[in-house]
Amino acid sequence: MHEFSIAVSIVEIAESEARKAKASTVTELDLDIGTLSGIEFYALETALEMAIKKTMLEKAQVRINKVQATARCQDCGSEFDISSSFDPCPKCEGLYHDILSGKELKVRSLVVE
Ligand SMILES: [Zn+2]
Structure with missing residues (x-):
């Protein structure tokens, strides 16, 4: 139920905003x-559907952008x-790299009324 606690904190952030x-x-x-955040997209979607019930987000259209x-x-x-963070470089097969994106877990924007 990792995704459910994430969904609850997303709802809290959105409500406070x-x-x-x-x-x-x-x-x-x-x-x-x-895609490296460790989150199951489908599980998060399902968890969000539950987490938004009886909140200010109950009727919100939720979009999950996969980065x-x-x-x-x-x-x-x-x-x-x-x-995965262990993928080698496709050009030189080097194993060391800096991750530029893929660990995001954030509210990008929200529309309120
Ligand atoms: Zn390389």
């Missing part, structure tokens, strides 16, 4: 979730997509 804007409803919610993980090779400097 909505309150700051003196809104009563969140109508749209955009999330950025990286493809990318890395830059420390040896040859090329940038490439990775599916």
Whole structure:
């Protein structure tokens, strides 16, 4: 139920933002979730459906943007997509790289009323 606690904190963040804007409803919610964040997209979607019940987000349209993980090779400097942090560089097969994206877990934007 890892995803459920994440869903609950996403709802809390969105609600506090909505309150700051003196809104009563969140109508749209955009999330950025990286493919290396360790989150199951389907599980998060299901968890969010439950977590938004009886909150300001109950009628919100929730969009989850999958952020493809990318890395830059420390040896040859090329940038490439990775599916795990152990993927070698496709050009020089170097094993060391810096992760550029893919660990995101954040609220990108929300629309309130
Ligand atoms: Zn390389």
